[in-house]
Amino acid sequence: MAAHLKKRVYEEFTKVVQQQHEDLSSKKLRLTKPSKSAALHVDLCKATSPADALQYLLQFARKPVEVESVEGVVRILLEHYYKENDASVRLKIASLLGLLSKTAGFSPDCIMDDAINTLQNEKSHQVLAQLLDTLLVIGTKLPENPSVRMRLVEVACKHLTDSSHGVRNKCLQLIGCLGPVEKGAAKEAESQAAKDVQKIIGDHFHDQDPRVRTAAIKAMLQLHERGLKLQQAIYSRACKLLADDYEQVRSAAVQLIWVLSQLYPESIVPIPSSNEEIRLVDDAFGKICHMVSDGSWVVRVQAAKLLGSMQQVSSHFLEQTLDKKLMSDLRRKRTAHERAKELYSSGEFSSGRKWGDDAPKEEIDTGAVNLIESGACGAFVHGLEDEMYEVRIAAVEALCMLAQSSPSFAEKCLDFLVDMFNDEIEEVRLQSIHTMRKISNNITLREDQLDTVLAVLEDSSRDIREALHELLCCTNVSTKEGIHLALVELLKNLTKYPTDRESIWKCLKFLGSRHPTLVLPLVPELLSTHPFFDTPEPDMDDPAYIAVLVLIFNAAKSCPTMPALFSDHTFRHYAYLRDSLSHLVPPLRLPGRKLVSSAVSPSITPHEDPSQQFLQQSLERVYNFQHLDPQGIQELLEFTIRDLQRLGELQSELAGMADFTATYLQCQLLLIKALQEKLWNVAAPLYLKQNALASAAAKQILEETYKMEFMYSGVESRQVVIIHHMRLQAKALQLIVTARTTRGVEPLFGMCEKFLQEVDSFQRCFISELPHMQGSFVDKLLDLMPRLVTSKPSEVVKILQTTLRQSTFLHLPLPEQLHRATANIIEPTGESDNPLRFTSGLVVALDVDATLEHVQDPQGTVKVQVLYPDGQAQVIHPKPADFRNPGPGRHRLITQVYLSHTAWTEPCQIEVRLLLAYNSNRSKASTRLPKSTWSESLEALPPSENGIEGTIPFSKPVKVYIMPKPARR
């Protein structure tokens, strides 16, 4: 029976069968082929007017054409093409030809000659352009046929003299895409026919039509992309194009210049007006900088973006971009930045400005002032002040890239970046904060700059504040006043926006550990200790006080003299915080305090090694338990699980690993318990209790295996096999339990069939892994497969039971990195006693804010679940835009959940939690197919496997108090 079954499965779903299918259909096609093209032929002949013909063609274009019949259709179309007088119909035919030659599997070289022939007699420019487009398609379909390409290029060259811009456009495009790239290969052909593609294209740089000019530059860029080395001679011509009247031309020219500057950075070009010469990259840089003040914003954006990637430019030029000489009435004036710097260096800070403080100082020589410099002067100053925020963002990005490669430039651009923190558009502010973070390794903030940076902490946008916290995490501050200032502002922020608590603590943690020496002199003040008097003990639950302590403890980590300044309660608080906020408070060596020193950590030496070892050891112990008695095994497992869980809590780096193994062992433990022999031998009436236990165990194992498979990132196929294996065992257990409880054989047939199918698919999916599974359940099962498929359900069950019991426990190899997906709902906090009141029948929006860690593709998997007190559950799919990605592996969900219910008499709590949705064939376990082949794999899989979808709750539920009021009439 099962054999038959298996065969059927194969027949229906395997590739072999599909092949047959194809054969069949192709046979059919051969039959219908003439009829299909004939139908078109008839249609076209029937058409009385061009409009009719066009209609037929349009209809025809909607239907796909099989590979085999393409050629026939093409012939008919061509035939009709020659007869047709109306240009619009010919145009449609030409475009159809292009479409048809795109058909996968069809080799268009057979229709190329015809297409080229049609070109010769064509009068309409539009049709010509379309035909060239078709040729382009044909050419790109035949990449490894140089002679065809040569021919096409030749054709294109011939039509370059056409009077219509559309035709010339297409010709250039064709040459750009198909022109010969490598010099050596077809030297002869090249020299005679398509002499020098670059020269041909270059000639069209001065075409009268701007569209053709653009196309020429684009074609040149296309050639470059395909690997042709552009000649340096083009540079001077491209420079002239920068002054073109049309923005597309300028935009393309900027790109071309950039390409050339990357190709020939070191060659020397003369400066037109003088005898001097400079490096090409510098010259190009100057030219592109000039374009930052172009009239069209599209060009400005383009120029600003490209500036960022010109890293070979010499520092002299680079620094000019930030230079803008101020003057007032012909006298030199200092910029506000310079003044701020001076104030700072003279030791005076934050003086109120008087009128005339910025009064111009020295006279400047009128001749020396260059108002419109040809060089790079002030490009970024202009870019950052641009009207369009797109340009500003591009400028900030470019600034970032350049600053990353040049520390001195980073130092210089700091003032400008800090200024951008006050931009009117939030995106720009955010971008500049991110930029600052990226270059923060190269810079140290001056106090006045820090002041401006910190002022942004009061921003009402959470994104901005959090970006700023991230920035502060990795900034260098120069003075202790700076640290103090930062702390004060952060505390201010904390009181204003209490929800920022976590982020502020984290920020202070890094701030402290980066500047231990600067924090040291501040300690007495921060802890408000007094040399003679005892001060009152601060409130331990005050977030602000915790913030201060986090700063101090992290600084104390590398500053051994600091603990001497602590008072008694500080040590107590340390112990408390070390336990409750272990991720923020580092282990400290505290002299003479036995309270802390011994218990947790005797040293600051790296911890990973011993705990890693511990993990390995405990696992090995478990895997070698075969010789133990069942009782012993159970105990050992229980202990190990407990150890692992504790380890996970203590060592955050190993948490994923420990949890993962603990879960696995838990499954094993459950399985062992469920299979305990003595319980199975009891008489039938007592099954009940036994069944309840076993089926519960099976159910739990199933759940746990799904968790293992989908909640951890970094799971490799080796683990997936074992997880699936465990699941298979659970299913076997389920089968056994049901077999023993249900009467009659009929339902069992179906179940057995299903189970065997699963075994089968398991075998197919993991065929490569099977050799590693010696002695396992599935290994034995597969040995018995021939027997199983022929035997009755009752026998199957029996076999299963014995195999289950005899099978060995599989060793779970651990991957390098394993992280458990976690979610933490920050908002709603669930602490409010005030119910959210709303009129029943209407909706109320609940803001949900959660952090997700190690979730792959959260947009697709994370859902919000709302549980109402009446048991009603609602699953909400957040919009993709609600997810932000603040860092690798971390996501943030900020969304609104709409609640509604009928009227209640009194307020009640609802539960909000996050779910992780999974779909068993999405990960298609073993194979881990890349996304692109996803649809194919779907087809290849038996439908029985598609079904398993489900959700795993992976956050703590949060209770929200709501109260739908009855509507008032």
Added chain:
Amino acid sequence: GAGQDVGRSCILVSIAGKNVMLDCGMHMGYNDDRRFPDFSYITQNGRLTDFLDCVIISHFHLDHCGALPYFSEMVGYDGPIYMTHPTKAICPILLEDYRKITVDKKGETNFFTSQMIKDCMKKVVAVHLHQTVQVDEELEIKAYYAGHVLGAAMFQIKVGCESVVYTGDYNMTPDRHLGAAWIDKCRPDLLISESTYATTIRDSKRCRERDFLKKVHETVERGGKVLIPVFALGRAQELCILLETFWERMNLKAPIYFSTGLTEKANHYYKLFITWTNQKIRKTFVQRNMFEFKHIKAFDRAFADNPGPMVVFATPGMLHAGQSLQIFRKWAGNEKNMVIMPGYCVQGTVGHKILSGQRKLEMEGRQMLEVKMQVEYMSFSAHADAKGIMQLIRQAEPRNVLLVHGEAKKMEFLKQKIEQEFHVSCFMPANGETTTILTNPCIPVDISLGLLKRETAIGPLPDAKKPKLMHGTLLMKDNSFRLVSPEQALKELGLAEHQLRFTCRVHIQDPRKEHETVLRVYNHLKGILKDYSVQHLPDGSITVESILIQATAHSEDQGTKVLLVSWTYQDEELGSYLTSLLKKGLPQSTP
């Protein structure tokens, strides 16, 4: 007006026979006749309407439009006046205000009345940005965005192919509520540009804004009150937006007030003309109109005594009278308070005094006022600086530049720079001076399509960049020019066609028979003129294209053959070439 001077902008342009007046402003500094431009310059006798084709007002500042009712109603002008929509809306408010101050407060007579302002505004034609308005058949004007204030525009005036761009006042750096001036590469013959800040290059506006916000913020946090004296329009709105967004961003609660009256009215117009503002306001307008201030409320006199922090915008800007001075007197005594002067103050005003550091002021009634509050100066100005002016010139690529609306000394510097950088001539006439600029007018000529096609078919592809030689007949008829083919010209003029033929005799020493000579000539020509069709006709003549060559023996000397070369006028070039060729003689005889 406005020649080497600021204020009283009024420029007269004569372009291709059209007269256009640009702006019609008043001068702030004078209270006599000199406050208005001298319109007798335009024409001594005869009505202005006959002489001027149109008047263009660039924006609503009084130094650009203040004299308009006087000019149109009292001097008398009935022609069209062009301005943008926002200018048209706000202009009468300002004029009315100005009138009130002059007539009601200063008690002047012989000034325009409210009715005159209304009548004057009826003559105004409003234009949109980038809309080309045909004033009459030849004269067209087009407005470009200029920043500066709401509705400020630059105007391009074009007659035939001659054009002038007048910038009015403009700003090349965007601010909180307006964008930057922009112009396309229109290559005018003349660019008339303002040059208020000809010798200044300004610092980034961001620093200024930040300083401003920081000061306000600090004072408010201390619990102090901030007074910002402003003029009703322009900067006031920018600062309002600035503070409003800052309040929004920082979640501040302290109230902001602006004085009622003019500002309120103006804000209303700002709300309406969102399309004239900058990118940010235009983009967020769907959610919320930025000028619908959330935090800024109208001010009442009683509020000044309220405890707690607040920010007040009050008019006028120089603290010389009115509400701002009243509030200043109330608050001056407290060192927690602050006054921020956002603009320039004329000498003699309270504003100027406190800015120059005076701490004790003598008010009217011999009262002494001690100023304890902090005094800050912030310059927010919306004119293009030297770099901005250069940038605009680069964008527009004019052939000549003319500087107005600035001080002579500063202009001199800029002029020199412009000439040096762009190699275009630059002028800076004083008031009453006329500058004549020579242009190279091109005269458009209509050409019949048939002729164009025929002519372009000859020779290589047309290239727009290069001029091309064409043959045709130029017809000047009814004040229009047309290029037509000769046949058509003849037909139209009703003339018969005359054939003009040149004939020429060339003597050749050749003793042979006539037909042999002909043959030799034929072979010779055939050898040289490979590209032309050379034929030997049976009647013994040779044709080269349409040129006929016949040979006869000289009547006296048989050894000399006379070659008769005859060609039509059209073949002049080839014909003369042939004769010169034949005159050189045949190559030494080949047997």
